[in-house]
Amino acid sequence: MTTAQARLPRSTPPAQPTDADKQLLLFSQGVELAARDLYKKALESAKYSDDEVAMLTMFGEHHNTYAQAMNGLIGKVATNMRNDSLYSTHVGQLASAQSAYAALQALENTVAATNTDILGQLRGLDAARILASIITTEARMAAVFGTLPALSLTSALNSSANSLAPTIAQAPEATTETSVSE
Amino acid sequence: MNNISRRDALRVGGLSVFGAAFLAACGKQSGVVESSNILSEGVVPPTTALPAGIVTDVVLLRTAASLEYNAIDTYNAVLEGGLLTGDYAKLTDAVKRFRDDHQAHADAVNQLVVASGGKAHTCANSRIDTLYIQPALELITAKDNPDMSKDIVALAHALENLATQTYQGVVASLTSPSLRGDAIRVAQDEARHAVVLAQVLNGGYASVGPTTNEATGKPNIASVPSAYGSLSSVLLQVGTPNADGVKAALTLETPSLNGLIYDFVDCQ
Numbered sequence: 001m002t003t004a005q006a007r008l009p010r011s012t013p014p015a016q017p018t019d020a021d022k023q024l025l026l027f028s029q030g031v032e033l034a035a036r037d038l039y040k041k042a043l044e045s046a047k048y049s050d051d052e053v054a055m056l057t058m059f060g061e062h063h064n065t066y067a068q069a070m071n072g073l074i075g076k077v078a079t080n081m082r083n084d085s086l087y088s089t090h091v092g093q094l095a096s097a098q099s100a101y102a103a104l105q106a107l108e109n110t111v112a113a114t115n116t117d118i119l120g121q122l123r124g125l126d127a128a129r130i131l132a133s134i135i136t137t138e139a140r141m142a143a144v145f146g147t148l149p150a151l152s153l154t155s156a157l158n159s160s161a162n163s164l165a166p167t168i169a170q171a172p173e174a175t176t177e178t179s180v181s182e
Numbered sequence: 183m184n185n186i187s188r189r190d191a192l193r194v195g196g197l198s199v200f201g202a203a204f205l206a207a208c209g210k211q212s213g214v215v216e217s218s219n220i221l222s223e224g225v226v227p228p229t230t231a232l233p234a235g236i237v238t239d240v241v242l243l244r245t246a247a248s249l250e251y252n253a254i255d256t257y258n259a260v261l262e263g264g265l266l267t268g269d270y271a272k273l274t275d276a277v278k279r280f281r282d283d284h285q286a287h288a289d290a291v292n293q294l295v296v297a298s299g300g301k302a303h304t305c306a307n308s309r310i311d312t313l314y315i316q317p318a319l320e321l322i323t324a325k326d327n328p329d330m331s332k333d334i335v336a337l338a339h340a341l342e343n344l345a346t347q348t349y350q351g352v353v354a355s356l357t358s359p360s361l362r363g364d365a366i367r368v369a370q371d372e373a374r375h376a377v378v379l380a381q382v383l384n385g386g387y388a389s390v391g392p393t394t395n396e397a398t399g400k401p402n403i404a405s406v407p408s409a410y411g412s413l414s415s416v417l418l419q420v421g422t423p424n425a426d427g428v429k430a431a432l433t434l435e436t437p438s439l440n441g442l443i444y445d446f447v448d449c450q
Contacts, residue, residue, distance in 0.1 A: 013357055051387035058391050062409045112370060120363020125354055132353040132366050136346055136411035139370035143377035144390055144405050151381065153276055157283070157374050 017124040020170045022074040024118045025127055027166060029070035031111050033082035035063040038090050038107055045094040052097070059104075059141050063111075066134050073127045086110065086164065105145035109161035112138040117163035123170055235444040239361055240300030242352045243291055244443035246365065248307035249345050250288035255306050256315055256341060257281035260334055265323070270331035273382065280338070280375050284345075287368045294364060305449035309441040314418075314434050315341075321421030321430050333420040333429075335382050339403065340418040340434055342376035345369075348436045350411050373411070380405040398428075 017025060039060030043053060071078045086107075093103035112135055119131045139159075146156025235241075257277050260266060266273055292302035315337075322333040349369035353362045381389075384403040393402045400417070401407070416434040423429050 013359075049387065055387050055390045058406070062406075065409050116363055116366055116370070119353070119366055120360050122359055122362070128359070128362055129354045130410075132350045132362070132369070133410040133413075135366050136350050136369050136373045137406060137409060139373040140377050140406045143374040144381075146374075147378055147381040147385075147405070148387060148390075151378065153279060153378065156378050157279065157371070159370075 013123055013125050015124060015126050017073055017122070017127045018170060020168045021122050021124045021127055022077045023168050024121055024165065025070050025074045025131075026077055026079065027083075027164075028115055028118050028131070029067050029074070029078060030081055030083035031086055031114050031164065032063045032067040032070065033080065034084070034086040035107055035111055036060050036067065037082055037087055038094070038104065039063065041091055042094045042100045042104060046097045046100055048097055055144075056104075059108075062137060062141070069130055069134070073130065083164070101145050101148075105142055105155070106161065108138055108142035108145070109159040110164065112142060113159065113161040113163040114165045117165035121165075121168065121170070123173075233444075233446045235439070235442065235446075237355070237439070237442060238300075238445075239356050239358060240295055240298050241442050241444050242355055243295045243298065243361070243365075244300060244303040244445075244447075245307065245437050245441070246348055246352060246368070247288050247291040247295065247303045248305065248443045249310065249348055249437070250284045250291065251304065251306040252310050252315060253284040253341050253345060254281055254288065255311070256319075256337065257284070259319065260338070263323075265334045266331050268331060270335065270382075273335065276378060277338070280342075283371055283375070287371065290364075291368065294361065298358075298361075300445065303443050303447070303449065307437060307441060307443065308450075310344075310437065314432055318418060318420055318432055324422050327420075327422045329420075332383070335379055336403075336418060336420055339376055339379035339383060340416045340432075342372050342379060343416045344434050344436060345372040346376060346411065347413050347416070351413050351436055369411075377405045 039056055043056055043060075048056065067080070071080070090103045090107050094100040115131055115135045115138065119128055119135065122128045122131065142159065143156045146152050146154075257280055260277055261274070261281070266277065288304070292304065295302055318337050318340075321327070322330055322337060327333065346369050349365045349372065352365055356362045356365060380403050389402065390405045392404045392407050394400070395402050413436070418432045418434055419429040420432070421430045
């Protein structure tokens with residue numbers, strides 16, 4: 001056996017989410033719905049230009065799309081309930097455009113950090129693939145708030161947000177190794 | 183209707199038998215020792231087959247590290263060559279920050295490589311360099327290119343998107359969940375770099391989402407081009423415009439099987 005062969009995985013990750021994956025994705029769905037509602041609230045609470053409204057509406061719709069994608073992954077486990085704790089943290093900061101942008105950037109950084117933490121626990125590849133494509137977009141949305149209305153490199157590139165994700169233990173992995181009797 | 187006479191049929195049959203016998207005589211003959219030198223001049227040198235390339239977590243991570251060095255080398259070339267001029271010179275600090283971020287990413291990814299039992303890869307991906315970066319730099323630094331600095335930013339934007347896609351793409355191939363988390367952590371940084379550069383190229387709130395250039399029908403640079411991170415090819419248009427005002431287009435793609443940094447690939 002070569003060194004490279006020795007490093008080959010002994011089992012292939014499952015495509016479908018495991019039970020633990022579904023609990024993690026359910027948490028992610030709650031976070032996405034809280035983000036959707038915060039964008040909705042921000043648009044109701046302060047005055048923005050048409051271009052800003054278009055951008056904020058698009059960002060809110062993205063989060064709604066992600067919550068719906070979770071529905072497809074977790075099926076009956078889905079509750080479609082927002083994470084009230086995250087919503088409450090930011091809802092009081094949306095009165096002016098300036099404070100709302102800071103709050104929404106913090107929100108995006110938190111959601112990205114949470115989903116990153118969840119991705120690092122997922123065993124199923126289908127969900128990992130989708131979550132990865134969501135996280136890169138959420139990082140982009142966070143960075144936008146660091147570039148507009150004026151560029152702040154530190155604000156656009158740095159994130160010290162903490163993950164809100166729970167740690168959920170996976171069931172022991174079923175072995176796929178086969179033994180040949182001689 | 184074709185009329186074939188008995189004589190014609192015998193003639194064709196005879197030729198077939200002769201042809202078969204001739205071909206058999208040209209083939210392998212009993213009692214004759216086979217030689218690789220038959221029908222050739224000189225001695226055929228022995229060939230050495232490449233080792234089998236097996237895609238593992240280590241190979242994927244080494245490939246990601248190699249792309250970090252592509253970015254580091256490109257940013258160094260920009261800084262050392264003084265390629266940002268005029269208003270774009272204000273971006274020098276950003277370019278230094280991006281380069282330093284990529285060095286930190288390369289170091290972090292190589293630590294994962296070593297921890298996974300592999301050998302750190304500390305140089306650029308030569309295939310990416312040869313196919314995309316060098317041709318782009320040649321077009322950009324052409325004497326008659328009126329947009330050199332803007333094109334440099336466009337190249338950097340394309341490379342940041344390519345790096346984002348590479349990390350996002352390997353998530354589906356990495357077998358370890360924790361490595362997937364590590365990969366997407368780096369992808370986020372690259373995506374943030376891309377947003378800063380996108381705002382330089384096409385700034386303002388109206389340019390955050392996807393828009394189309396009415397003159398060309400092609401998509402404009404966008405900070406958040408889609409709801410989900412794309413894995414499709416990255417279009418880069420740089421260089422001296424032709425008579426119609428169109429620049430040369432390069433299509434960048436994430437490393438494929440022939441661009442991966444397998445275990446047997448070393449820095450030259």
